[in-house]
Amino acid sequence: MDFIFKNIKLIINIVIVAMLTTIISILGSYFFQVLIDNYIPNGMEQMLDIVVMGLIVAYVFNSIFVYSRDFLLAILGQKLSTDIILEYIKHIFELPLEFFSTRKTGEIVSRFTDASKIIDALASMVVSIGLDASIVIIIGVTLFFQSIRLFVITLTALPIYIIVIMTFAKKFEKLNKHQMESNAILSSSVIEDIQGIETIKACNSETVRFNIVSEQFFDYLNKSLSYIKIDSLQQALKIFIQQSLNVIILWIGAKLVIQNQLSVGQLLTFVALVSYFIDPLQNIINLQPKLQSAKVAYTRMNEVYLVKSEFRDENFNYTTQKLLGDITLSGINYQYGYGKNVLNNVSTTIKVGEKLAIVGMSGSGKSTLVKMLVKFFDPTSGELEFNGYPSNSISKSSLRSYINYVPQIPYIFSGTIEENLKLGGREGVTLKDINRACEVAMIKNDIENMPLGINTKLDENASILSEGQKQRITIARALLSPAKVLIFDESTSSLDTITEKKIIEQLIGMKDKTIIFVVHRLSIAKKAARILVLDSGEIVEEGSHSELLAKKGYYYKLLKA
Template sequence: MQSKRTSDQPTGWSVYRRLLAYVCGYWPMFIVAFAGFALYAGTQTAAAKWLEHFIDAVESGNLDQRGWLALAIILIFFVRGLGTLLGNYGFSYVARAVVNRLRCQMFEHLLVLPCAFYQRHTSAELLSRLTYNVEQVTGAATDALKTAVREGLTVVGLFGYMLYLNWKLTLLFLLIAPLVGAVVGLTSKRLRRLSHGIQDSVGGISSAASEAIKGYQVVRIFGGAEAERERFHKVSERNRKQYMKMVVTQSISTPVVQMLVAAVVALLTYIAMSPSLLASMSTGEFIAFISAASLMAKPIRQLTEINSTVQKGIAAAESFFVLFDEQPEHNTGTRHLQQARGHLQLQQVSFTYPGSDTAALKSIDLEIRPGETLALVGRSGSGKSTLASLLPRFYEPTQGQILFDGHPLSDYTLSSLRSQIALVNQHVVLFEGSIAENIAYGALAGATPEQIQAAADAAMVSEFAQRLPEGLNTIIGENGLSLSGGQRQRIAIARALLKDAPLLILDEATSALDTESERFIQTALERVIANRSTLVIAHRLSTVERADRILVMEQGEVVEQGSHKELLEQNGSYAKLYRMQFNEEGA
């Protein structure tokens, strides 16, 4: 989903000014680059001056100057080469540094944004910003500056030399300045709008490709290849059209500017060749003046062409700065949890997802005492997982409050609160690396091999790991795709066991296990939930029969609670669900 662009957005210049702040951090190398292109620009003017001396020397027969004129050619090109080297290296250094800084800042910011942000944006869109958009930003921040400095200094040098030769004729060049500005201004808005369209289309390409690649099995089984091909072709065609519109805009504006410059040069030539002016200038000065005027055409053209690069960068920078301006998770708590007891209280807690009109949770009151196991059951969409997501503060309650060891969750720092919680959810996330590295992930990386092995044994990971080439050190690939769903889930359980947190949340933690594996895992979980507070969410009621208390949820409300035996005796929703599952499993 793309963010809406409204009329109250910052102007292009304010966005560009903010972008240039990233370049300013590398000012020493920028000065080196500036000095290099100053040398380059100086050689352009020196070449025109050399032409003046050469023609005057030939015309006057002063041929003994040929030695220093020949050496001057070598010196001019040596200085030009040196300037080009310093300028290109300096700006390239700054460019890659800006790319690295922007990408790292964006990634670091993504790590602290609230869960609601990820509901509004697809992963493909965010990846597009990290890859494509950042390169466009760099073009505006450095490539455009490189051209502006190199060609701008060249124009200044040549213009100054022309003023020195004949200031009256040179002032004719000022006639085209307003016209060039008008052309650039007209094209800027269109180029910026087209850049937004290109960036959106790149996000669409990434999204279409990502979904088709990740869901390749579903695509093939259900015959979706043709539909996915058409969808991809559609977004790719949109990208092509946006690019072509930009090319047309650039291709029209650049020749118009060139024609304006050519018209002034033609007018200068016509006027300069009048007898009165020819009499006041030497042949060398006249030829040098016309040559300098002609040499200005190329840098002026390049200066107008950077407008498209700048507009692309501004459009890309807007997408970055909108993300940077997103508020991170609220982390205003000052209390640090060292070792929690695990006493949890929900007092009249209600919650509504952002953008939704229907409450996912309605006035929930419950308590989990230290060491108690509480189970949440109910149909899909009843609010079980939503309730669990409030405990680590992935979301904040819309109403009511949650107390942990007698203090509101908001009183604790996020890091210390989450250090006291272990989570195993239905959608297991594994990372590139070995099984052992996935068990001892993040803050657990300091665990000893013995501790990792113990967690693997308890979660039945060792049962399949010992059959792998390198045991727990076997690399499992992206998100553990080389493993079965049950194996992946056992690794996630081992990770939670290793953390040994006072509060354990099991959200469908055994959903991907077969009956035999589930029996072993249940035995392991019974050992690990001892002496710690545990919230178990399950569809399979057989997995929660031994819970201290069971809460039945419907449409965001708790409709029944009690032990397994008590709920069966009430013959209500729980008993109905239990009989239904028992009949299905016995069929």
């Protein structure tokens, strides 16, 4: 209801304009009565001319009012869209990373379609409550004075309409839910297949994936058809009731005319006005299936809203200078859900300006550990401090300004190269800064060789770039950020060894940055001042390359493997 009260002035204007169109329509209906009962029998040509000219002028205003009503309704729809859909998008951006790891993209996106059902229901409710109810009362009173007997007959249709609506209520809710769920599954599969099209083609599995999507598509069609069948049946019954009502009114009305209890003009006017009475009445009754669709849609959207924003308990916002200091991990444990621990009693201190490498076999907990530093995950137990400040006292926005995490799989957004490089960049980034970052990332020459240089437009995930070029752009992007700590999680895995070596050497040469490398290639680890060796979520060894080789322990075995 907050959405309605927020736009109450607009709604009042819609109701006023719509009421004016209704009044003009009622006056037009009465023209038939006076035409047949007075003007034609009495030969009142002059009066007829005046009334016709008056009606034409009234219909000109009526057209203006109709345009105004529809335009205002469109504005209301846009305002509701802004309040509902944009709020949903904003909430999605603020959800923690765990949410996206357990949901398919299509399931999240399908809620936008659900939102349109809520908007439609709210707009219909506004019109029905504010306008249709008023018209029903006004026309009802008019019909009552026109003919009490015919009005009573008209009212008998109301309980029949309600019975028809209530009979289908539960069926509509069930079919609506099934249809929306089926649509979400189909959307997820299509998005997943498009994103993985290279793998599909490489595995020669186009037919297999198409068959899966085809099966889901026909399931969605069948569920949609089931809904349409029930809806069409209900609409057919409503039409039958309305047509039967019109016939009965004409039948009884004709008898009243024959018995001189009603004039022909009054009967025709009553029949014309009945549609103005029944239509808004049907609109009110038809709110039921729309509200049911909106209820199901709201429930589905609420499943996402129930997941709290990761910024809901934001604590202190610190500057990067205030957080500048040692990063201390004490007895850190972490587990996904109810599974076994991914990290076990991890304790270490990362010094300011240190160049650290984290190595280990796949599944040893390397990525989980560094993602914890940017609060993608919170420790199950243990303490994590930045320059003495506990991580739970630092806002995520502050921490992510201080630490920049670069993942192994780079993502480039549609837009220019410059826009991608400046994403999350510090204020006042100059072209000189961009060139310097691109030089360090060894991507400057590649950009200059492109048609429009730094202004070259890229499509979604930059299909014109190689994986190595994408990785280098994300490295340059990180260098343009205000972060004092840079985490590279296998961020050079797609590069050739020569280019990788040059980039790593330049990164290690940065005195003002703390840099953490998560690596499989131990050639990178050799260059780091200190190496952490993880196995099954535990730090089993730490030290420089030469120190670890001398121990001939787990690191030595990895190097020789």
